[in-house]
Amino acid sequence: MVKIVFKTMEWKESFLIFLKVLKVVSPVSGVGMISSVFLFLAFVYYIFLVPYQWRNYGVSYFIFNILIAHWILVNTLYNYILSIIIHPGKSKGAGPSKCRTCRTNRPERSHHCRQCGFCVLMMDHHCMWINNCIGYYNYGYFMRACAYVLIGAMYGTLALWPELLAYTDGESVMFNIPDIPNICFGAWCLSFATSVGFAILNLWYLSLVTSGMTSIEYKQLRAWKGAVSPYNRGWKANLAYAYGVKGGRWKRLLWPCYYIPYNYWTEVNLEQIETE
Numbered sequence: 001m002v003k004i005v006f007k008t009m010e011w012k013e014s015f016l017i018f019l020k021v022l023k024v025v026s027p028v029s030g031v032g033m034i035s036s037v038f039l040f041l042a043f044v045y046y047i048f049l050v051p052y053q054w055r056n057y058g059v060s061y062f063i064f065n066i067l068i069a070h071w072i073l074v075n076t077l078y079n080y081i082l083s084i085i086i087h088p089g090k091s092k093g094a095g096p097s098k099c100r101t102c103r104t105n106r107p108e109r110s111h112h113c114r115q116c117g118f119c120v121l122m123m124d125h126h127c128m129w130i131n132n133c134i135g136y137y138n139y140g141y142f143m144r145a146c147a148y149v150l151i152g153a154m155y156g157t158l159a160l161w162p163e164l165l166a167y168t169d170g171e172s173v174m175f176n177i178p179d180i181p182n183i184c185f186g187a188w189c190l191s192f193a194t195s196v197g198f199a200i201l202n203l204w205y206l207s208l209v210t211s212g213m214t215s216i217e218y219k220q221l222r223a224w225k226g227a228v229s230p231y232n233r234g235w236k237a238n239l240a241y242a243y244g245v246k247g248g249r250w251k252r253l254l255w256p257c258y259y260i261p262y263n264y265w266t267e268v269n270l271e272q273i274e275t276e
Helices: 002-006 011-025 030-056 059-085 139-168 180-210 215-222 235-243 250-254
Strands: 111-113 118-120 125-127 132-134
Touching: 030 059, 030 139, 030 180, 059 132, 059 139, 139 180, 139 235, 180 235
Parallel strands: none
Antiparallel strands: 111 118, 125 132
């Protein structure tokens, strides 16, 4: 039974340690909130779900779930962290348009970010969840991170669902341990809500990408009904740009891989771009 797993370390003690760590990594910021959610779900996974799967399912099922969970984990962290640390790109002051705030010229599709204090190249938006702008050089990491967060949330929802159903019938193994139902049910609700939220977010961005628009350009073009983005290269080419796929090598998205944006997406001369 699952109770055997907690002989060496009471789960309540580990939960107190988790709360102490949470106080350190969760300042009032988007990155802190994301880190808190991630740590909570990781706590539930390693302390409750992994021992439960090991004791109640076959070895093949257990290994398969471990591999799937860590494949999602590695890809999510890789793309999320790089979307934070990769500079979105900014102009050195050359281009066809002029910024009213910076008082300098800038390339097409560039917009001034009040939070960052400069014109971001091919700016989509300033994301509070990564404390960075989404622009020319980190757009692909952001799109991949959103996709893998959705996959991970769906995995968490499905992994806990059988026990949740069994708990309603009074037959649950994991949820019958004292005080655990509230924690695991909270994790399931969080995973389900994240699945719904990121499904909507991914569909929204897919609609923008396939139309060759950023979110800012969508707001600009919405004023002219029926207007089409001049940067639309067709939905396949647009998707290939957004996720960083060249030569039809879509399988590379299954693993952490470097994102190199397409030059044709914008009329920018790369010599005018500063990324540091």
